[in-house]
Amino acid sequence: MKVILVDDEPAMHLILRKMLAKLPGIEVAGAFTDTKSAASFIRDSGNIELAFVDISIPGESGMEFAVSMEAANAELQIVFVTSHKDYALRAYELAVVDYLVKPVSQERLGRTVNRILANRRQASPSREVEPGTEQSDKTRVTVLGDVSVSNERGRVKWISRKCAELFAYLLIHHGRRIPRSRLVEDIFGGMVVSNAESYLNTTVYQLRKSLETIGLRDVVRSENDGYALELKDSIIDYIEFARRVEEIRPNEVRDMERALQVERLYAGRLFGDKAYIWAIYETERYEDLYASFVKQLAELLISIGDSSVASKLLLKLNERNPLDDSVIRMLMTIREMTGDKKGLTVLYTDFARLLSRELGIRPSNEMIHHYDLLISRFDDSNKRSTTLERK
Structure with a gap:
């Protein structure tokens, strides 16, 4: 673009x-x-x-x-x-x-x-289908990097932060009834129980009012002293991302363009910067899924000599987790591939300093060996060049 x-x-x-x-x-x-x-x-x-x-x-x-x-x-x-x-x-x-x-x-x-x-x-x-077909009335739910719901009638404007959180909670348990007692504990924990229950009533009302603006009020169902979210004809980004990751085979060159498209679907952490405590497990699960997928793509790109795109993907991972030494090792490999000895040394040295400052540890033996191996290749290359010049 x-x-x-x-x-x-x-x-x-x-x-x-x-x-x-x-x-x-x-x-x-x-x-x-x-x-x-x-x-x-x-x-x-x-x-x-x-x-x-x-x-x-x-x-x-x-x-x-x-x-x-x-x-x-x-x-x-x-x-x-x-x-x-x-x-x-x-x-x-x-x-x-x-x-x-x-x-x-x-x-x-x-x-x-x-x-x-x-x-x-x-x-x-x-744009490729006729107006009025199934594509036109689908609801799109975005929770990677944000919490957003939209369809042909517009986009939801959340009345309160808690109603957005309640939507997110029910979405993670899509189609399943969640007891009121559990919602009170997970979303309103720390409050006096009577106040929390009253707050939950208000939040359910606000959530329905928010969704009503795009015709989705009834997707929040009351059921046996609990609530469930039932979204039909919807595209939910984190589910779509996981599905497409499972479908694709990034170790096959012919799938590379599709794989890069799937990578871009991951627009950020689950629920963005909301950092819901109850969502820590799911957030980390999708972070790990994304990281594993990107590393596979980077390894393939490195193997076919496309160091530029591989480097961009790895730098995105490094922004998310600067302490992941597997990402640093791949970035070091790219520096060696491109003949950037100084860049390789700076990358390794900065990572070693980060480990010392943040965790009080040294790089792993595997990391040290990888660095020494890459540096030795530069030295061997220089020796061969010198020998050829003498001849």
């Missing part, structure tokens, strides 16, 4: 370029310090799908730029990247896809981009 950057600070161009370079499937086609130049480039190019736009730009503001793009019916999605939190409500009124506050973290940017890529892929098949 081709994207552009619109910010009057050139430093932000460099920062975003570096961060976006770590995300597979993204190409930065241009960077502009004013909206007029950006609009002209969009018209001439015709294939720009996403713009990261600062709001406070001299001349035409980012807001005005978004309005003009919408009026021109440009097939352009906009993400605002700004220092001004107070613009958020106005931004969403313009139907921008996200609103990022500086300084933007790599994980937050990754969640936004992966969600856009996933929605883009899900929308593609719908």
Whole structure:
């Protein structure tokens, strides 16, 4: 997907370029310090799908730029990247896809981009079928990197954080009745029981009101002093991700493009930054599934010589878990493949320092041996070169 950057600070161009370079499937086609130049480039190019736009730009503001793009019916999605939190409500009124506050973290940017890529892929098949077919009325549930529910009637706006949490809890136990006593304990634990039960009543009401806006009030069923979530004709992203991981064989070269598409479905941790205590097991399970899948892809990419994409995938894993030495070993292998001895040494040294600082331990014997082996290859290569020069 081709994207552009619109910010009057050139430093932000460099920062975003570096961060976006770590995300597979993204190409930065241009960077502009004013909206007029950006609009002209969009018209001439015709294939720009996403713009990261600062709001406070001299001349035409980012807001005005978004309005003009919408009026021109440009097939352009906009993400605002700004220092001004107070613009958020106005931004969403313009139907921008996200609103990022500086300084933007790599994980937050990754969640936004992966969600856009996933929605883009899900929308593609719908353009190939007739209006009114089964694709048009499906409900889409996104819980990787966020908690979101939408269909052709719009997107749910949660009345409260607790009603979003209750939805997430019932979704994980989809179709199963959950007793009120368990909901009180898991979601409202720590409160006086009578208060917690009253709070649960309010939250169930708020959840139904939230879902009612897109015609889904009745999906939350009352059943034998408990509740169950029954979603029909729905696409649930974490279930779809797990299903497609199971279907694909990333160790086969012919499946590589499909495998990369599946990787991008994982837009972030289960429920994003919500960090629900009751969801720790499921969150870690899907994190492990994603990590294992990406490592398989990286190993295959390394074996066929595609170090660039492999490096991007591994750097994403490293952002999530800097202490995973298997990821560092693969990144070290890539440094050796590309002849980057200095980069290899820096990578190993930084990892050793991280282990010492955070855990008070040294790299494993396997890691030390791997590093020595890769360094020796550089030395052997230099010796061969010297011998050839003498001859």
